[in-house]
Amino acid sequence: MDKISIVMATYNGGRFLKEQLNSLCKQTRIPDEVIVVDDGSTDNTLAILEEFSKVLNLSIHINTNHLGVNGNFEKGLNLCSGDYIMFCDQDDYWLPNKIELMYKKMLEIEDKKTPCIVSSRDTYADINLKESPQLNPYPSYIFYPKKNCDYRETVIKHLSQGCAMMLNRKCLEYILPIPNNEVCYDYYIGFIVAMIGKKYDMKESLMLYRVHGNNVTASINNNYTQIPKRRHRNPGVVPQHFIDTYNIAISQKQNYFIKERYNYVKRIISLANNNNSIWRHITILFSTPNIPIKLKYTSLKNKLLNFIFKV
Incomplete structure (x- = not known):
């Protein structure tokens, strides 16, 4: 049976982490392993992770030096053993069928000799996970591809949000190492696979993306936009x-x-x-x-x- 790994990066995420981990526990297709790379949390993040390690096959890897977003996810990719890999942020909420639907779509489109990504959409939500489309900073046409497997859609529209991706293991041969602090890891991965293999962009929203002002990946993206x-x-x-x-x-x-x-x-x-x-x-x-x-x-x-x- 295929093995599905989740790679999660954490850093002082105790405020919302329980809700995210609970959403993983409620999946209709439970992940086979959750690899957590913690970047030196000083709040209750590690205690929460220890608690959930009893109900999920969750392993915790604590960095001795601060690696940042790209470094955390790269380390997690090197540690995971799954046939299929998903990225997970510490502050969102996955709908119960997220893993199942993305896995089914991957099996439909995949050629195991080729790097493949399935990318779903998300719904922007406020701090209490109440749907709030007005928090989405992007025009609506950006997130609705006309052709699900057209590489040009990724080039023009990005369509490569890390927390909404599933990768097959073949991708690792091409995306590693991830340039540190030079690019957003998800832009980089989505673009490379679109150039080499197959990237299927689903129209379904399968998670709530919580906007709370301190989103790590959002702040990273903003830095790349402004500097x-x-x-x-x-x-x-x-x-x-x-x-x-x-x-x-x-x-x-x-x-x-x-x-x-x-x-x-x-x-x-x-x-x-x-x-x-x-x-x-x-x-x-x-x-x-x-x-x-x-x-x-x-x-x-x-x-x-x-x-x-x-x-």
Whole structure:
């Protein structure tokens, strides 16, 4: 029987950790192992983990040095033994059928010789896990792929939230090691698998993503979005931190990329180059498929503004 591992990163998460672990206990398909990497918690996190180790096959690995989000999840990936692996944050809540439905979808789409990811959606919720769509900072069209296995959907829309992923073990041959503090681990993993293997993006929401102001991965994503500050308007169709991730992944994994997919990414990256002429920008923009109209409009507007104001 296939083995499913959950990799969880914790750090002073005692406030919400019990609810998350309870949601794992209530799954219709119970995980075979839960690998927890703790980054040096000083609250009651470890006590809660010890309590749940009696009802889940849960092992605790405490870091002697602070590793951060990417380092914690990379360590967990190296420790887990499952055929299929899921990431888990310490402060969300998984719906009871999350593992079961994602596992079934993985079996439908998987080729065991190829790295495969199944990625579901989530529902934004407030601190009390009350659904609150207004907390979602992203346009609705970003999270609804037109074609579930089209790599271009991942390139344009990201669709790679770590806590909503299931990976087959073949992925580990390509995604490790994860660059430390250079990229968001989930952007990096989702992009690489989309370039090499198969990534299926489900439309179903299977978890509550709790927004409470101190979300670790949200703050990491925000840092990558804001740093370094760009003085000019981004004429590209994806944020600069997407481009940064793509460039790092290309520098490390390009030899594995499917040529057609790599060529598509090069076109997307080129749109962020403010040195392109307006006509070259327009040509690339309107000859590249799968770019939403709203993004085309924004890209063209920024390009024209940069030209007018000589930015």
